[in-house]
Amino acid sequence: MKTTRISAWVAAGLVVGTALFTACSKSDDTPSLPPIGGYNSSNEVAATNLLAHWTFDGTNNERISSTAPSTSKNATFGTGASGKGQSLSLAGGYVLFPTIAKLSSANAIGSVTVSAWINTTNNGKTASSVFALTQALASQGDWNDGPINMYLENSKPTTKGDTLTVHAAFHTLKDGKYSLGGDNINDYGVAGTDFQYVKGGGKWIHYVMVYDGANSTIDLYVNNVLVSNKNFRLRTAGTPAAPIGPITIATPTQVVIGGWPNADSGYTKSTTQAWQGLFTGGIDEVRVYGKALSSTEIGSLYQLESAGR
Known part of the structure; x- marks a missing residue:
């Protein structure tokens, strides 16, 4: 015993x-991995302002609201932008979503940042839409008759080889219509002085648009570099010219990724134009923030997502 x-x-x-x-x-x-910019993961960057996020890791659902797409075309999954996880792979396709509550209130995006990883080539023929926040399918009257358009002008004569032209626009309500807005682009003027070329065809790039409603400025970043035209930053309207200010939107809204808000994607009142094409390539980690991210925040997001974090 x-x-x-x-x-x-x-x-x-x-x-x-x-x-x-x-x-x-x-x-x-x-x-533990060392923090980047004080963050341990990309989801921590401006976390309280993150309104929508698509990871495309085996699902097309928007992560925060779990909203599933209402329609998709030629959409599968490929390898993620960081080499980890998965991405949305489109072969002349798109993914269309019904209303997402956080993106469908009048002042949801007074200031806004849209961030996405994309991998596509310069086809020399048609422009490709990355992300659009639109009016409802039956209400959208034209491709730019809504709050946000984020796209690539692959059809521009100055866009050759591996060079991509990024172009984004915002619109706000005036007298009940989206008749007031502005855009920016990495083109026009002197390259290297007024704007920066993007050598990004056929590889993953981090594409970010920022509209600061408090200062009425719109900027475009690629791979943590400000590439948009410095002369088009400040957006004004009227006589005398006055800053446009925060974005106000009409509800309900919808989201289309990879397609233009036109008849090809189900927007019956919006005619498909010859220069518009459906996206071919990869899209990953789409995020929409209800604030203008700082250049420091954009840099942290870029580094963290590059590392698959």
Whole structure:
């Protein structure tokens, strides 16, 4: 009996000791990754202002609201932009969503940032839409008759080889119509001085549009570099010219990724124009923020997502 009792205590001690050793070893062998810009993951960047997020990791649903697409065309999954996870792969296709509540209130995007990873080529023929926040299908009267358009002008004569032209626009309500707005583009004027070329055809790039409603400025970033035309930043209207100010939207809204808000994507009142094409390539990690991200925040987001974090 004594021997049995001693063996039991020894066995118990060995179990506890092994558990402690194992726990210590796991902690010591797998240290936490160092923060980037003070963040441990991309979801921490401006977290309280993140209104919508599409990861495309095996699902087309919007992550925060779990909203599923109402329609999709030629949409599958490919390898994620960071080499981890998955991405949306479109072969002349799009994904259309019904109303997402956080993107469908009058002042939801007074200031706004849209961020996405894209991988496409310069086809030299048609422009490709990346993301659009639109009016309802039956209400949208034209492709730009809504709050946000984020696209690529792959059909421009100045766009050749691996060079991409990024172009984004915003519109706000005036007298009940989207008749007031502005845009920016990495084109016109002197390259390297007025704007920056984007050598991004056929590879993943991080494309961000920012509209600051407080200052009425619109900027475009690619891979953490400000590429848009400095002369088009400030958006004004009227006589005398006055800053446009925060965006006000009509509800309900919808989202289309990879397609223009036109008849090809189900917008029955919006005629498809010859220069518009459906997206071919990859789209990943689409995020919409209800604020103008700072250049520091954009840099942190770029680095974290590049690392698959």
